[in-house]
Amino acid sequence: MIGVYDSGYGGLSVLRELRAVLPRHDFVYLGDSGRAPYGGRDTDTVLDFAEQCVERLFEEGCRLIVVACHTVSCVALRHLQRRYVQGPDSQRRILGVTIPAAEAAVAVSQGHVGVIGTTRTISSGTFAMEIAKLGPHRVSAHAAPLLAPIVEEAWEDSDIARLAVARYVAQFPGIDTLVLACTHYPLLLPAFEAAVGRGVRVLDPSPAVAARLLDWLARHPGYAEEGTGALRVLCTGDPDVFRRHGARFLGAELPAVQHVAEEQGRLAHRDSVRVVLGQVVRDSAPGAKTDPPR
Amino acid sequence: MIGVYDSGYGGLSVLRELRAVLPRHDFVYLGDSGRAPYGGRDTDTVLDFAEQCVERLFEEGCRLIVVACHTVSCVALRHLQRRYVQGPDSQRRILGVTIPAAEAAVAVSQGHVGVIGTTRTISSGTFAMEIAKLGPHRVSAHAAPLLAPIVEEAWEDSDIARLAVARYVAQFPGIDTLVLACTHYPLLLPAFEAAVGRGVRVLDPSPAVAARLLDWLARHPGYAEEGTGALRVLCTGDPDVFRRHGARFLGAELPAVQHVAEEQGRLAHRDSVRVVLGQVVRDSAPGAKTDPPR
Numbered sequence: 001m002i003g004v005y006d007s008g009y010g011g012l013s014v015l016r017e018l019r020a021v022l023p024r025h026d027f028v029y030l031g032d033s034g035r036a037p038y039g040g041r042d043t044d045t046v047l048d049f050a051e052q053c054v055e056r057l058f059e060e061g062c063r064l065i066v067v068a069c070h071t072v073s074c075v076a077l078r079h080l081q082r083r084y085v086q087g088p089d090s091q092r093r094i095l096g097v098t099i100p101a102a103e104a105a106v107a108v109s110q111g112h113v114g115v116i117g118t119t120r121t122i123s124s125g126t127f128a129m130e131i132a133k134l135g136p137h138r139v140s141a142h143a144a145p146l147l148a149p150i151v152e153e154a155w156e157d158s159d160i161a162r163l164a165v166a167r168y169v170a171q172f173p174g175i176d177t178l179v180l181a182c183t184h185y186p187l188l189l190p191a192f193e194a195a196v197g198r199g200v201r202v203l204d205p206s207p208a209v210a211a212r213l214l215d216w217l218a219r220h221p222g223y224a225e226e227g228t229g230a231l232r233v234l235c236t237g238d239p240d241v242f243r244r245h246g247a248r249f250l251g252a253e254l255p256a257v258q259h260v261a262e263e264q265g266r267l268a269h270r271d272s273v274r275v276v277l278g279q280v281v282r283d284s285a286p287g288a289k290t291d292p293p294r
Numbered sequence: 295m296i297g298v299y300d301s302g303y304g305g306l307s308v309l310r311e312l313r314a315v316l317p318r319h320d321f322v323y324l325g326d327s328g329r330a331p332y333g334g335r336d337t338d339t340v341l342d343f344a345e346q347c348v349e350r351l352f353e354e355g356c357r358l359i360v361v362a363c364h365t366v367s368c369v370a371l372r373h374l375q376r377r378y379v380q381g382p383d384s385q386r387r388i389l390g391v392t393i394p395a396a397e398a399a400v401a402v403s404q405g406h407v408g409v410i411g412t413t414r415t416i417s418s419g420t421f422a423m424e425i426a427k428l429g430p431h432r433v434s435a436h437a438a439p440l441l442a443p444i445v446e447e448a449w450e451d452s453d454i455a456r457l458a459v460a461r462y463v464a465q466f467p468g469i470d471t472l473v474l475a476c477t478h479y480p481l482l483l484p485a486f487e488a489a490v491g492r493g494v495r496v497l498d499p500s501p502a503v504a505a506r507l508l509d510w511l512a513r514h515p516g517y518a519e520e521g522t523g524a525l526r527v528l529c530t531g532d533p534d535v536f537r538r539h540g541a542r543f544l545g546a547e548l549p550a551v552q553h554v555a556e557e558q559g560r561l562a563h564r565d566s567v568r569v570v571l572g573q574v575v576r577d578s579a580p581g582a583k584t585d586p587p588r
Contacts, residue, residue, distance in 0.1 A: 034336070035336060042328070042329060042556060145443055145446070145447065146440065146443050146444065146447060146449075146454075149439055149440050149443055150440065152439065153439065153440060155440075155461075158457070158461075159453075159457055160440075160454055160457045160458050160461070163452070163453055163454045163457070164454050167449075167452075167454070262336060
């Protein structure tokens with residue numbers, strides 16, 4: 001059973017490619033939709049959220065996890081690997097999307113790669129570093145903070161989306177390849193292809209992520225256990241909303257989505273959820289469990 | 295000295311009105327731009343951030359703080375007041391923007407008020423509750439998650455902005471008054487006025503917030519100490535970016551902006567900042583100071 005983790009729905013566009021090449025493997029997908037988007041979050045918050053989600057997928061019985069979120073993969077993958085994948089005896093493995101995307105870009109680029117993603121993905125500089133390891137390519141990287149929210153609103157097929165994509169694409173003069181370094185952007189592919197014009201290739205890295213996983217499993221047969229092609233989906237946000245929106249990313253109906261509650265900033269079990277409306281007054285008695293250290 | 299707190303630049307559009315009616319008062323503005331926007335954050339995170347920012351303004355010497363952020367005012371004002379404004383002897387006061395906005399809406403509405411704001415502001419239900427205390431008005435409330443990011447991109451005078459505003463406004467059939475319950479939206483006022491059409495009043499609550507503060511100071515003369523009209527500005531994000539963008543909200547040049555660093559999720563002093571690029575590996579030794587409790 002392979003775990004797939006994303007900050008929200010977006011990673012379902014990666015899962016779609018993974019299931020296409022591994023139709024008999026079982027997958028568990030965890031979308032942290034209740035705390036998405038991660039793109040504007042600070043580093044420690046991204047590390048915290050990533051730890052919690054990866055731990056939950058290990059608890060679900062996964063030994064192999066694909067981090068299908070470019071922000072987490074760029075910022076936190078090394079941290080997750082160091083924290084959870086210890087020594088050659090450990091059975092746990094965590095793979096990301098940044099290196100497959102960089103490899104795919106270098107394989108097709110004539111020399112000038114554009115990278116577009118969230119603010120956090122771009123400011124990390126990780127993509128440019130990975131591409132620099134692979135060749136002498138020039139890299140232009142710009143954040144597009146409006147595009148994931150546009151897709152979250154399901155407005156990808158609107159003039160708003162086309163105008164916003166065109167405005168961001170105009171920041172990449174001279175590129176020959178544009179890497180969509182956010183799992184929301186494949187839904188904007190028609191807008192990107194219309195905006196870049198001839199001679200520029202728009203690269204959705206998801207198929208490369210799937211191809212690399214297939215290759216990795218061939219080299220690590222202990223992780224290649226086949227199942228029945230089953231899929232379980234967990235999310236931290238509203239499971240009905242997740243299921244409805246998620247179908248656009250997966251390209252197929254989702255199974256029933258299980259809710260993973262968050263409480264006091266940590267993932268918790270469903271029974272302990274409290275519903276919060278209006279003004280909130282938190283217990284602030286010294287030493288109370290709800291009071292963070294200060 | 296009056297403290298004004300917002301999640302970012304937006305509250306400068308409130309500060310502008312406050313300074314117009316109180317030209318001889320001194321103000322300290324704290325914009326938590328490094329962690330903005332708050333609109334999609336969970337409750338505990340908003341409470342944490344609000345506590346840190348309010349504490350910092352008290353440290354700066356303020357006794358009176360205006361929370362100029364609708365999200366914080368809707369979600370956390372009662373918590374802040376309970377935590378920091380204790381008993382009649384306390385010299386501290388914290389005021390918000392929700393009640394003045396609700397009063398202003400009820401004063402002009404013929405009976406059907408629309409409220410537009412961030413996801414968190416709308417899901418709190420606080421606006422509808424405050425309006426319900428004041429009259430039998432019908433309230434329609436919808437979140438507009440794309441609008442603050444559009445203003446953050448400085449794209450408010452674009453077709454993208456006009457189309458997005460029109461699309462959101464179409465969700466409010468039958469209203470006679472539309473309350474802009476986010477301090478970013480006054481920069482979209484032309485787009486809103488074009489979208490609502492005749493017979494609907496677009497209400498920027500900032501002048502009402504200023505009028506209510508003036509009235510409050512008349513009733514609490516101990517807080518009405520005049521100064522020289524000085525303004526200090528602090529922010530948690532990039533101070534140069536803040537100063538540049540902030541001028542659009544304040545309607546005037548900002549003074550030099552002082553940086554307040556964030557470290558391990560808390561506000562810290564500038565000397566302790568570490569610059570983070572690329573992959574981050576956090577020290578995860580048990581008991582290490584950087585390791586959050588789990």
